[in-house]
Amino acid sequence: MAWILQPSIVEASGNYIKWRLKCTSDASALAATDILSETYMPRDMKTKIQGLTYMRMKIDPKGVDATNLETTLDVTLSDSEGDALYTSTGNSASVISWHDLSTDIAAYPTIFERLYVTFNDLGAASNDFYLYFICWKENA
Numbered sequence: 001m002a003w004i005l006q007p008s009i010v011e012a013s014g015n016y017i018k019w020r021l022k023c024t025s026d027a028s029a030l031a032a033t034d035i036l037s038e039t040y041m042p043r044d045m046k047t048k049i050q051g052l053t054y055m056r057m058k059i060d061p062k063g064v065d066a067t068n069l070e071t072t073l074d075v076t077l078s079d080s081e082g083d084a085l086y087t088s089t090g091n092s093a094s095v096i097s098w099h100d101l102s103t104d105i106a107a108y109p110t111i112f113e114r115l116y117v118t119f120n121d122l123g124a125a126s127n128d129f130y131l132y133f134i135c136w137k138e139n140a
Contacts (some may be wrong), residue, residue: 052135
């Protein structure tokens, strides 16, 4: 079984858009994967989130069975060139955590054509967890 990644827009208000990535592990690490590719993201959703400024990320491990985990959650977000935009390691498998996406590069990243995500091996298959992204859309 391969990792399952399912994006969806959760809500929008004014210039803010919040979208979610449901992640289901397969008992191995996830190598850098472009979550904006047509493999994972419908084209109509991609056009809504391209060009947004990514401000906050929430890691919600509510679906993770902590008793089956061998480790904590590690997340890396990378840009089109494969350069890390944000890395967070040691996240709890039982507590929601919020992350300021400007801390690694001293600016809120804008996502264009690709957004790669990398996860560590969670130690067990079928663990679900969620990443939520709160983004800002500039007026054109």
